[in-house]
Amino acid sequence: MGFDLLGLGPDVLKAVADAGYTTPTPIQEQAIPYILMGRDVLGCAQTGTGKTAGFTLPMIEILASGRAKARMPRSLILEPTRELAAQVSESFETYGKHHKLSKALLIGGVSFDDQEKVLDRGVDVLIATPGRLLDHFERGKVLLNDVKILVIDEADRMLDMGFIPDVERIVSLVSQMRQTLFFSATMPPEIRRLADAFLMNPKEVTVARPATTASTVTQGLAIVPEHDKREALRRLIRSQEVKNALIFCNRKKDVDILYKSLAKHGFNVGGLHGDMAQPVRMETLERFKLGEIQLLVASDVAARGLDIDDMSHVFNFDVPFHPEDYVHRIGRTGRAGRSGVAFTLASPDDGKLVAAVERVIGQEIPRIAVPDMDAAELDQEGDDRRRGRGRGRGGRDRDRPRRERDAPAPQFRDSDRDGTDDLMQAPAHAHTAAAAPADDERSGDRGRSRRRRSERHAERGNRPPRDADRDGIDDLQPPAPAASEHREAQAEERRSRRRSDRDDRRRDEHPHEERPREGRDRDRHHGRDRRRDRNWDRDDGPPVVGFGDFTPAFLSRPVPQRRRPNRSEDPPPVTEEAA
């Protein structure tokens, strides 16, 4: 079956053919005819199933006739991450190239001005992340009442990211006379509830996960002591024919560290996480897609949805916290029937996480040994060190001296010397990660020394030192206490300003309710705000908030007694909760 039987027009079909596609994927085949009919669609599908084209193609067809008014987009697509939004925008570019549709991409991290200009000219397709869209809306730069097609993509991820209130608000701003397309990889009850609220008599389209990835992706799990993971990763990369690879870390901090470490070791590598400047994010991703960057170290911002062709490898530098993220991460390779390789590094402490992943994927990940880093060698090396002899390999020697020089805590060094070395860990051929020596006294001791280290630093008001030192990376130190205190003070100031803004807004909307609560809020932050409270006492009355000089009548009335009957023109009685 070809695309031509789905009801799409010649211009769209031409663009599809130009892009090299001949056969629709199951979700495209099932959803496109219904979307063209104007039906709501509830799509249960992951990325990599052709979902994006599944809604962009028919949308282009529907929007081909008609024209957008200034600031009143005719369709709206909500995406959880900026990268996904940008990708959908590209999809419209690709498939809409024979149409004259205008589109706008509203994402954070880039300038408002350009986005406003585009909105003013009128857009047919608006692709947005929720925060920036609402920001534009509140500035009056965009109106949503003319939106005829609304797409909510990756709904479950929006839920994970706490976007649902924003999404609900946005949906409430869109006209009821609309067509809604709702996609989610999973359907937990909360998502089902949203779907029921947003959709009318939807056509449900469910697509099986892309063959549970097992068929096309070769998986492997190497158990490696935490502080040898970078070395292990380098060896794995070198041992493989890596065309291009995504390397996932659980933390942004570790993305930075690993990225710099790999760069230092001469790899062609980039980094990507949500704290990086948006223009840098976009450029890095673009260069990775073009093949200018071979390795991309990323946080889970890249775990889902990123559509990069021909990725040969995925490395999990950390076992993901959420087991389902494993599926998303390794789903970045082995796409469209091609073969891929996904290797995961687990530390001996990761037994639970590995077990959780294996439960989700319903199979055991085959254990692999890191080349030239097998258990025997590690044991040997540990023995050597215990006897005070030199260590094994050159590669490791490069890393060591720095570590010893900068080793942060005497206790820590001691624990290395007395044979409680982290290197002495589960053999790489262990059958499960849980086989890590939990009952081994060494692992217990290691835990203690690590605790000591962080405790000591907590006392100093400092963060524990990072493993980065070992790679000779010295520009990754935590900020000096003074600077970080200053930043924290600024952050607190911002937070409290936001709190009071929010309270003001609430008070405007519900003056009755909010009056008693204000006092309570102040009490709750008593410690922090004491100075301000003093000023309050000294400086002739409270600072002006909310009502300004105007005092509504109800404020000058006496505070009503408890349990006083509630007459309609009175404020509600003060309940125990509010008092």
Add this chain to the structure above:
DNA sequence: AAAAAAT
């Protein structure tokens, strides 16, 4: 535990 998203 972490990451994502509006300054």
